[in-house]
Structure formats: structure tokens, C-alpha cells
Amino acid sequence: MKAVFVELPAFERHRSIYLDAAAFLALQNLLMKHPEAGDPIQDAGGLRRLRxxxxxxxxxxxxxxxxxxxxxxxxxxxxxxxxxxxxxxADLTRQQRKALKTMIKAELEARRNV
Incomplete structure (x- = not known):
């Protein structure tokens, strides 16, 4: 499978702190093999949390x-x-989940109208 990885600003800011090139490649390979590897986050519009x-x-x-x-x-x-x-x-706050859910909803709506 081929897929595109879109790094949003928060991920981009923190990636170099937590993931070197090899770890980032391992993350990408894991997601390519198992796109739904992370656990769904309740009330977050389809976001997943991967350990x-x-x-x-x-x-x-x-x-x-x-x-x-x-x-x-x-x-x-x-x-x-x-x-x-x-x-x-430990976890995303209710406000963070709500904000992320709103972002996802807006992005999906924009892509439907293209």
C-alpha cells in the first residue's frame, strides 16, 4: 500500500524531539502495515492514539x-x-479532543466539496 503522511504543525514541532529518522521510518512502516493500529480516542472524531x-x-x-x-x-x-x-x-483533555474533532470535521467537509 502507498499512503501519504501529513505532518500537522504540532507533530512537526515535536517529531525531532522524540523521533530520530529511523524511529520515524519505523512508525511509518507500522502504520502502513496496520493503519488502525492505535486505539480509537473516545469523542475525538476518529482520532487514534498509538503507543x-x-x-x-x-x-x-x-x-x-x-x-x-x-x-x-x-x-x-x-x-x-x-x-x-x-x-x-497521560491523555488528551476534553477540550483538546473537542478541538481536534472540529478540525477533522472541517477538513473532511472541505475535501468532500473539492
Whole structure:
């Protein structure tokens, strides 16, 4: 399968902090093989949270990184929203989920009208 990876600003800002080139490639390969690998985030418009190992700190999936993404099937695109360390933030707040859901809804609506 071929797909496009779209890095949104928050992901782009944090990627170099958490993922070196090899880890980012491993993330892309994982998502290509298993597009719905992450757990759905409740009330977030289809966003998924993927547990991903943090090689820089020697942490496995459980204690490592979290990648928030959306798999847009018709366009074969992964929208990478953000990446963070589990120790920094346990979960998205209700406000964050609502804002992200609004962003996804607007983007999908815009793509339907193209």
C-alpha cells in the first residue's frame, strides 16, 4: 500500500524531539502495515492514539510515546496530529479532543466539496 503522511504543525514541532529518522521510518512502516493500529480516542472524531516505543529512553510501548493520528481512508493519508511522551501527558483533555474533532470535521467537509 502507498499512503501519504501529513505532518500537522504540532507533530512537526515535536517529531525531532522524540523521533530520530529511523524511529520515524519505523512508525511509518507500522502504520502502513496496520493503519488502525492505535486505539480509537473516545469523542475525538476518529482520532487514534498509538503507543510507540521510545528508543532514546529505552522505554517500550507501554511507557513510551503516544502518537495521535487520523487515518483518512479515501485519500490514503495519515494525518499526524502530535507525538508526546507518556510521562508528560497521560491523555488528551476534553477540550483538546473537542478541538481536534472540529478540525477533522472541517477538513473532511472541505475535501468532500473539492
Amino acid at each position: 510507540f516505543a521510545d528508543a532514546r529512553r529505552g522505554k517500550g510501548k507501554r511507557g513510551g510515546l503516544r502518537v495521535i493520528y487520523y487515518w483518512w481512508v479515501p485519500g490514503l493519508q495519515f494525518w499526524l496530529f502530535t507525538v508526546y511522551d507518556k510521562d508528560e501527558m
